[in-house]
Amino acid sequence: MLSLSNQEVDYIASQLLKGMVCFYQIDRKKVHQMPDDEDYFNYDLTEDEEDILDEIEENPDNFAEFTKMEPAQEHQMMQDFIDRKVKERNLAEDLVDALSKPKAATGFKFLIDGSKYKDEWVTYRKSKYHDWVKEQVDSFNYAED
Structure with missing residues (x-):
């Protein structure tokens, strides 16, 4: 275990x-x-x-x-952040638009880094990666049983 x-x-x-x-x-x-x-x-x-x-x-x-995380998981994490944390409608629309284009993560990062949400995004993403590591531990333990 x-x-x-x-x-x-x-x-x-x-x-x-x-x-x-x-x-x-x-x-x-x-x-x-x-x-x-x-x-x-x-x-x-x-x-x-x-x-x-x-x-x-x-x-x-x-x-x-x-x-x-797989690209689809990263994409969902960015979308969830927009839905849950970003209050300014214009920025939220710009972020959603960035996610619909090629190089979505790069566009998202550029917009977030220039906003007041940068630190909140870093914290949110790290928290989601903590959960992701724990999920992988659970998967490893489940596979061992």
């Missing part, structure tokens, strides 16, 4: 938000992170990262993998 402390959940959520993928080594209770290869496909792994991947391959049951 995998169980993470609040500090570990916070650390993993922070790493996922930075575009990393995390592996929790169960026997050592240690988090390893490395760039998500979808985002950094030409990134050269360090020797330590290669060693960790070898260990994961040799003993996959000793590691829980944590990944970032």
Whole structure:
């Protein structure tokens, strides 16, 4: 049964938000992170990262993998933020419009960063990523049963 402390959940959520993928080594209770290869496909792994991947391959049951949200989940999180937090109709309309275009996350971030909601968005997103990490723990534990 995998169980993470609040500090570990916070650390993993922070790493996922930075575009990393995390592996929790169960026997050592240690988090390893490395760039998500979808985002950094030409990134050269360090020797330590290669060693960790070898260990994961040799003993996959000793590691829980944590990944970032899928684009559809990220999109829904942004839409929920608009619906629940943004009170100015013009900004809300601009944000919804940004979500309907290519590079939706970039457009959303540009508009939010220039608004009074920037700090609230950072807090909201981090909170949702905490929940996402906990969901992945539950999935891991369910798969183990």
